[in-house]
Amino acid sequence: MTDIHLHSDLQYEHEPNANPLYVYVFLVAAILMLTMAGFNFMNLATARSTTRAREVGLRKVVGSKRRQLVIQFLTESILLSIFSLLVAVAMVYLFLPAYNNMIQLKLQFDIFDHSWIIPVLVLFAIFVGIAAGSYPALILASFKPSAVFSSEKISSGRSLLRKVLIVLQFTVTIVILMGTIVVSRQLNYMQKKDPGFNKENLLLIHRSDVLEGGIDAFKEQAVQHTNVINVANTNVIPSGSYSDNAHWLEGWDRTEIFTLATSRVSYDFDKAMGMEMASGRFFSRDMPSDSFAVVINEAAVNALGLEDPLTKRFVQPGDEGEEDSFIPIIGVVKDYHFASMQAEIGPLAMYFMPGNFEGFITIRLGDGNKTETIAFLERTWNEFKQDAPFEYSWMDEEFDKLFATERRTSQILLVFSFLSIFITCLGLLGLISYTTNQRTREIGIRKIMGASVQIIMRLLSREVANLLIVSGLISIPAYFGARAWLQKFAYPINFQMGIFFLVLFLVSSVVLLLAMLTVSYHSYKAATANPADSIRSE
Numbered sequence: 001m002t003d004i005h006l007h008s009d010l011q012y013e014h015e016p017n018a019n020p021l022y023v024y025v026f027l028v029a030a031i032l033m034l035t036m037a038g039f040n041f042m043n044l045a046t047a048r049s050t051t052r053a054r055e056v057g058l059r060k061v062v063g064s065k066r067r068q069l070v071i072q073f074l075t076e077s078i079l080l081s082i083f084s085l086l087v088a089v090a091m092v093y094l095f096l097p098a099y100n101n102m103i104q105l106k107l108q109f110d111i112f113d114h115s116w117i118i119p120v121l122v123l124f125a126i127f128v129g130i131a132a133g134s135y136p137a138l139i140l141a142s143f144k145p146s147a148v149f150s151s152e153k154i155s156s157g158r159s160l161l162r163k164v165l166i167v168l169q170f171t172v173t174i175v176i177l178m179g180t181i182v183v184s185r186q187l188n189y190m191q192k193k194d195p196g197f198n199k200e201n202l203l204l205i206h207r208s209d210v211l212e213g214g215i216d217a218f219k220e221q222a223v224q225h226t227n228v229i230n231v232a233n234t235n236v237i238p239s240g241s242y243s244d245n246a247h248w249l250e251g252w253d254r255t256e257i258f259t260l261a262t263s264r265v266s267y268d269f270d271k272a273m274g275m276e277m278a279s280g281r282f283f284s285r286d287m288p289s290d291s292f293a294v295v296i297n298e299a300a301v302n303a304l305g306l307e308d309p310l311t312k313r314f315v316q317p318g319d320e321g322e323e324d325s326f327i328p329i330i331g332v333v334k335d336y337h338f339a340s341m342q343a344e345i346g347p348l349a350m351y352f353m354p355g356n357f358e359g360f361i362t363i364r365l366g367d368g369n370k371t372e373t374i375a376f377l378e379r380t381w382n383e384f385k386q387d388a389p390f391e392y393s394w395m396d397e398e399f400d401k402l403f404a405t406e407r408r409t410s411q412i413l414l415v416f417s418f419l420s421i422f423i424t425c426l427g428l429l430g431l432i433s434y435t436t437n438q439r440t441r442e443i444g445i446r447k448i449m450g451a452s453v454q455i456i457m458r459l460l461s462r463e464v465a466n467l468l469i470v471s472g473l474i475s476i477p478a479y480f481g482a483r484a485w486l487q488k489f490a491y492p493i494n495f496q497m498g499i500f501f502l503v504l505f506l507v508s509s510v511v512l513l514l515a516m517l518t519v520s521y522h523s524y525k526a527a528t529a530n531p532a533d534s535i536r537s538e
Helices: 020-047 049-061 066-103 117-141 159-192 208-222 269-273 288-292 298-304 370-384 395-438 440-448 453-474 477-486 497-527 531-536
Strands: 202-206 228-234 243-247 258-265 277-280 294-297 313-316 325-333 348-352 360-365 392-394
Touching: 020 117, 020 159, 020 395, 049 066, 049 117, 066 117, 066 395, 159 395, 159 453, 159 477, 202 370, 202 395, 208 228, 208 360, 208 370, 228 258, 228 269, 258 298, 269 360, 288 325, 288 348, 294 298, 298 325, 298 348, 360 370, 392 395, 477 497
Parallel strands: 258 348, 294 325
Antiparallel strands: 202 360, 202 392, 228 360, 243 258, 277 325, 294 348, 313 325
């Protein structure tokens, strides 16, 4: 039972199945975000390590051991992580209703549901605290008192490692933004792609079977309204669950079975849906024999390899002792999307509906007053069936449900994108803080030699730009990942390498702009400082 939601894909499921790929994508994105936050903590902690250098020196002078200092700084990191856990739990409770509204689910979060949740969360917070605080703790505990209380330069760790962490942050940000753009473009393309029928102004009345034998009278009365163009009924609509049934053609061997998606429709269904015929005709009231006929789509013609489909008949096997009967193909409708646009249009067979099956009444409306028209249809419905509610929806809304998963994915990735940009900017804060602290004397000498504020700011910002360029090169494989993701769609967007570099340039420009805004304050502060103070401080 627990496998149904993610791993089952059968007919007549209670609701469309979820894609486990998205679960893994979000899990990886969350891990990357947490990793970026850990990198930031390392950068910020090591960048401000010089401010605690005298504290470390004094503690060592009065007898503190290196191991004791490491434990102290790790404890600070763990306590900060546990405090972050408390804030995170509060934020989950606060934002869960809005998140449920976005993903159209009813997720619940209660840390007291199971006895293991709180211990696991606390252990995870401790693990994060140790993982993020170990490197800064080792750096801080390694300061020598002789260097702290003299003019010797205090080292706060390897700058190469710090740059690598920043590059990784930039890369993650670019990849997440790239994924957001690709998902949004693909979703927008599918929503705007012609489905092969007119889904606008198409009203769907649910549970048509409750009208029983009065459905034809209801349709005749409904079409009398001036804003009603056509009325029909069907057992399934595009985006619904079509039955897959075995078919074989006259002259075929009984083992040559082909599966077609099938539906039952009434007269005028093609007109109500705005479909076009490729050849032949649709079911007609003037042809009584059409009640035992079939209309197929172009995909079925191609799949069955038919050169002249209007001369072919399907075989309906008779019961034991009875002869087989034959169902002639009277028309071929142009292909239209009756299922998700992720897959190619499959072969479809439409049979005439003899009676009133459970399903929908499809009503093509004009451009008149829809509110007044719906009120008229509801009054007409109540004349035939007062004990059953009048339930309706719009075809465009039902069809858009096919893109619900991609739409939610795009929204969640957009949130990840903003968070990753924010975290990356915090990482830049740590990098620039460290850089300006380490280059105080250099900046002072450059100002004495005549360097302007703009030159100093450009000098400090150039390093960030170089790191961003490296990140852009590293993120090129994201192009191939995007191409692989698009391959699961039958109708993917045209995502060539040239477009990738254009998008990469735009994304890099946005990140670089945000990076410049982040570093401008520190760069300007360092550039406008009194050079005499800068040199004297060392």
